Amino acid sequence: MLQITCPHCGARAESEFHNGGEAHIERPKDPAALTDAEWAEFVFLRDNPKGLLLERWNHTQGCRRWFNVARDTVTYEILAVYPMGSQPPALDPRRYV
Amino acid sequence: MIDSYLRQSALDHLGLAGRTSEEPEKAAVRLGEKLLPAAVNLRGDVADPAFVAALREALGVEPPSAPNTVATNGEVALLWLGPDEWLALQHGAAPEAEAQMAAKLRDALGDLHAATTEVGEQYVCIHLAGPKAREVIEKGCPLDLHPRAFGGVGHCAQSHLSKATILLHQVSPGEDGEPAFDLYTRRSFADYLWRWLEDAAGEYGVAIVAP
Numbered sequence A: 001m002l003q004i005t006c007p008h009c010g011a012r013a014e015s016e017f018h019n020g021g022e023a024h025i026e027r028p029k030d031p032a033a034l035t036d037a038e039w040a041e042f043v044f045l046r047d048n049p050k051g052l053l054l055e056r057w058n059h060t061q062g063c064r065r066w067f068n069v070a071r072d073t074v075t076y077e078i079l080a081v082y083p084m085g086s087q088p089p090a091l092d093p094r095r096y097v
Numbered sequence B: 001m002i003d004s005y006l007r008q009s010a011l012d013h014l015g016l017a018g019r020t021s022e023e024p025e026k027a028a029v030r031l032g033e034k035l036l037p038a039a040v041n042l043r044g045d046v047a048d049p050a051f052v053a054a055l056r057e058a059l060g061v062e063p064p065s066a067p068n069t070v071a072t073n074g075e076v077a078l079l080w081l082g083p084d085e086w087l088a089l090q091h092g093a094a095p096e097a098e099a100q101m102a103a104k105l106r107d108a109l110g111d112l113h114a115a116t117t118e119v120g121e122q123y124v125c126i127h128l129a130g131p132k133a134r135e136v137i138e139k140g141c142p143l144d145l146h147p148r149a150f151g152g153v154g155h156c157a158q159s160h161l162s163k164a165t166i167l168l169h170q171v172s173p174g175e176d177g178e179p180a181f182d183l184y185t186r187r188s189f190a191d192y193l194w195r196w197l198e199d200a201a202g203e204y205g206v207a208i209v210a211p
């Protein structure tokens, strides 16, 4: 099990959290102008890197707040925790292949 | 608002009042229900002095800004639930106390960007005390409850106990070897959680009390 540091509550067990998928996916400003392919990209398609991934987590069984996590998908190491609405810190992308 | 209605605990059917122990001091775990707490959920900006002043005026206690801490004046306790969210709790109060508390808060908050919600009837409060109370909770909860990590009285935390969502408030530090906790859960989990606790505490010796 991961130990995740909630920005408010501190280090807690993964079972208290809910993963909210990839972070920084922006909702299209003009949805009517999108092609089907662009919609599919926005709704369904996500990166699946072997290395650094930026993702959203919610402390569902704790303070119920959202935050961003930068995580290495190979080592499971959590490299940074940063607030919603802010950009990630500069990090090594850690691509293994 | 209706004048009167039947207020019934979600553990009423267990008949706990008829099962209280004659010798609770002999058990390593004492379990009891603190009946029908008055509880109001509060949202607001703790950085706004007007919000803090309104709570001080209405409740006589200021909202703690440090995560997972509790402020109390002995009568009303304010438990931190989130950076802009608290739970105001009062035990042993009259049935109308919760509506009165909420009305006082709404008056004091006026036009401030804040919210008050009466939530007492969704909560069941189970009190756990005794030398093995901590061990019982540790059986099903990922929180580190060691005194080094869980800072004794004035500490609260939201987590899960055997998969049921809980709000845990340590009400006695246990320096005397007798830590005590108030454990809040939603009423639909209450029957399950009570039975789980009674079973988990069984190996240490458990007594039912009226706290």
Ligand SMILES: [Zn+2]
Pocket (backbone or CB within 6 Å): A006, A007, A008, A009, A010, A059, A062, A063, A064, A065
């Ligand atoms: Zn949290």
